[in-house]
Each structure stands twice: as C-alpha cells, then as structure tokens.
Amino acid sequence: MKPSFEDLKSELKRQRIGLSVQRLKILAYLAEHLDHPTVDQIYTALITEIPSLSKTTVYNTLSVLQDAGLVRPLQIDEHETRYDIEIETHGHFKCASCGTIYNFSLDPNVMQKIDLPAFQIMDKTVYFKGICPDCLSNKK
C-alpha cells in the first residue's frame, strides 16, 4: 500500500510549504522507496537528476517534511538516521546478516494491549532484530 505522491503533495500545499523541485524529488523518492533510505542514499540517488543538489538541502528538506508530519525518522542500530514515509503504524525488522530493514504490519488489537495508564502515549515504535528468510535459506 504505497502512499500516493499526489496526496503527499497536496498535504504540503495545504500546509503552505513551498513545492520546490528539490523537495518534490526528495518526497517522490521517499514515496517510491520504502526501504528506509539514509540521507546519503537519497542524495546519491538524486544528484544525477539535480546536479546542484547539496546534502544540506536533503537535511533541510527532511526536517521540513518531518515537521509537516509526512516522514518519520528511524533510529536503528547505525549512527545514521533513516527515513520513512509516514504510513499506518508498522514495525521494523532488521536482518543482522544482510542488513535489510523490513516493514511488517502490527495488529492494532495487540498493540492496544501494551499500555501505560498514567502516561500520554504519542507514538509506539516496535523494532525486531534477527535473521531474515533469505539469509536463513542461504545458510543451508
């Protein structure tokens, strides 16, 4: 269930955020690549299309998109931040062998059961680590 780029675009418009070429390309890239790209990956992918692009702009844009609630940062093992288009709540699984980060859906009923009465919860993150099916079968 890919988020529609058009929806994301109109959300930017609604929030009166300028639709520069750079911002649109970065947003489009995120909408198409749901594999949690890093700043560097986004930059490297777009530098051919926008030769003048700078990493600062990628950082700036991601910050804007984050404030707008369109993308969310992902803090996984590494020291670099990965980014996710904001879609319905899902968990992440990182394979310790190949490094791939998978999405998986979270049963809302189960998630609701994890609750902290006196706390006001704004966000629930679930992150698993292990070996993915591909790497499991390769080991045989």
Added chain:
Amino acid sequence: MKPSFEDLKSELKRQRIGLSVQRLKILAYLAEHLDHPTVDQIYTALITEIPSLSKTTVYNTLSVLQDAGLVRPLQIDEHETRYDIEIETHGHFKCASCGTIYNFSLDPNVMQKIDLPAFQIMDKTVYFKGICPDCLSNKK
C-alpha cells in the same frame, strides 16, 4: 529488580574477561543507574574516582560488556548511544517534554503474539514516546 553486581562480576570472570578497575567501576555504575546513561554521563560520573579515565576506555569497556552480553545499547532519538544493563525484556518510554527515559515491563504473553513466522527473531525492542505523568501534572 536491580541486577546484582556480584552476578555481573562472576559472569565477566566466567568469560575470562579481565576485571580492571575501570571495567568494574563502569559496570557498577550501570548496575546502579538504570536510567540509561550516555558515555558522557558515565565518564563524568567516574572521572572524580578515576582521574586518569579517558572516554576511549569508556567506549572500549562498553563494547566489551556489550559483546559479553551484559549491557545493551539503546538507540533513542538522539545521536548519542545510551546503555542499559541487560535485564529481562522491557520497553522504554521517552518523555518528549522532560527527556526522561522510563523502563516499563512488557507482558511476555502479549509480546509473543507479535510474531513473524518466516523470520528468526533474536531481539524485540519496544519504544514509546509521549508525555510522562510528572510533566502532565505540571502542565495544569
């Protein structure tokens, strides 16, 4: 349920890991402070006791303890890594207002329900964000 420092110490011995003053102090600090200290916090706390201590040693030691399975790194919002003594599975809650990171216990029955059939899961991390009771009452 604080982990016993003695148990941790004998675990180090069992794994034939040298019990230097630095390592023991750092381990003791972690066993006493379950509030997920950063490298800098550990360093600052111990520099008075061990004036020669260097941050490199703190990094080295944490890496050794991590490999030994005694502590686990915590990747929360910030760019710096926090450390946790390895105790039974628990979740973390970070208050967006005061920044405190709380531990909370996870119901093993509920956690078991979150499963990925084809994946071999080695570790499950749960991390919530929101406002803690203290900050909620202060806002009144």
Added chain:
DNA sequence: GTTCCTGCAAAAGCTTTGCAGAAGA
C-alpha cells in the same frame, strides 16, 4: 522588493582507530 529556499564552507558532536606505554599474569 520581500520572503523563502538552496547550497557552500565551516563547525560541532559522537565514535573509532592507531599506537605507545602501563599494568597484570
């Protein structure tokens, strides 16, 4: 003509690496 946006350069902050000397067995 303002305001907003980009991107270079430099700085900042956390972490790692290389290595020499100290400590310990």
Added chain:
DNA sequence: TCTTCTGCAAAGCTTTTGCAGGAAC
C-alpha cells in the same frame, strides 16, 4: 616476558549552523 588494558591524539562520520546568492511570488 608476554599478553592485555588504558588513554592520548588524531581521524572519521553524520549532522548542524552561518550566511550569501538565487529563485519565486
């Protein structure tokens, strides 16, 4: 003595900041 451990200094990386030039309205 031989191995392990410490800690200084420097480097490495990601991310942030300052700011000037450019684009857009």
